[in-house]
Amino acid sequence: MNDRTGTFALLDGGKSGLRLRIDGPDGRYDGAGAGFTYEPGADDVAMIVAAVRQAHKASGHRGTVDRVCGGLTGATAEQAGRCRLTDALSAVFGGAPVTIVDDGVPAHAGALDGPGVLICAGTGTVAIGVADDGRWSRADGWGPLLGDRGSGYAIGRAGLAAALAATDGTGPPTALAEPAADHLGGMDLPAVQRLMGSAAPTVRISAFAPAVVTAAGRCDPVAGAILAAAADDLARTAAAAGRRCGLSPSSTPVSVAGRLFLAGEALLAPLRRALDHHGLRLVGSRADALTGALRLAQRPAATPYHRVVAGEPPLISAWPTTD
Template sequence: MATPDTFISIDGGKSALRLLVATGDRRQTGAGPGMSYRPGEDGVERIADAVRTAAAGVELPDRVAGVIAGLTGVPGDPGPRRALARRLGEVLGGPALVAEDVHLAHAGALNGPGTVLCVGTGTNVLAMGAGGEYTTVEGWGPALGDRGSGYAIGLAGLRAATAALDGVGPATALTEPFRDAVGGGDLGGLQRFYRDPDLVARIAGFAPVVLAAAADDAVALAICDAAVADLVALAAAAAARQPD
């Protein structure tokens, strides 16, 4: 009996990277670190290292039939993007295709026309028509956009906590977990917080705290309501631009 082909799919976001190995009916999964942008690098080697970490916990054949990687941090310039595809092929042992994560999310969710919101640490939205033409909304990153994302919710929660502590905002249960999230409220703790190379993912990590608090805390609930409103508006905007 012939050995079935092995295919690998990768979903890489700002907070984590996930890898799925499919060989016939067998499925294996692995996880690696996320990929935030950092000054002075194109991210190729760091992404390859994250994939290598994720692949360390799975069994791979000598040769795989194909690799598809949907990445938040995919290089935008053609040269580094081709270099990344080559590196992933070397790491995993098969031809690799790299794309933005929202394209992989859309294909996995619909495999056809429609609108998909890709929401995690960041936010991206893709609307595709019946002919395969598409338009995107958001994807601006944490400094300029990521409306409704885990980062947006986490940042709003942290800011609400500081406003309450300073007496310029309403009281909120978020002040209690705030100090743990930022490593204390003293100068040294704040400096370590801002120096964290994975600051975006760390801020997004406060989002689950906000979501949990929303059941009993009006401030947290308002943050979640605002995030939902942002996502609804983004979906509507993308759908309105969806090609025929």
């Protein structure tokens, strides 16, 4: 089979949901599946495979697939778990070979199609840097407890915390108090306990981020400060990813992908300012993650993504922080 021909199953999945596209000579088929919450004790591989099966069924595609390629946020990094995942996904698609790359890489290939840094932010955050020679790096992506700075979760949490602080009188008044009460079902301890005891508290907290964006757009200073802080965090993460793989700030394009950026200029405007502080420039996205996954599937040996597709790990050298 020529790398550019055949039928490809393309995956893009994370906490918010999974997208599947079957692309081949017979046409394009799209389907969607559930997101991955990664609750303690859950079988991550089984959860991902169930979502892929759901999306495959919804797509309506019933033919054969020649190759599977995509990125899955939070997919196990352990070799044994990764092998189990690829074997299970191969079985879903009739034994087709499977390439699962680091989350954010297909989005990078779609958005930039070459060297640069991609900030991928939804419920979580990761920045992927790729150099001309294929060296690549990632920054953050550590999850809500230890990382995901500037993410939808971070914004939602900061917004809810600010609303509760305003209710206590320990923080300034904010327009976030009313939407927070609606989101939580009250502004008391039982409401917060219900949130923390829910099936997916991380996703529910992240779902408050649009309310913060709305309040910032109405000139609420507390919400505006939260978005400005998130933009600073995202810019530092992007700068770190670029430094790690040797990209020069003066010539490094930075693009964005993910549901968080549906906020539009409310977040992009402070992000441009924050990136400029690091000597970085924001550029528009060429295409989405599924288009990027198709590129990786069709041309796995093409630069600059050949190293990551071949399984080379990201550069993890420590670099000095510059603010």
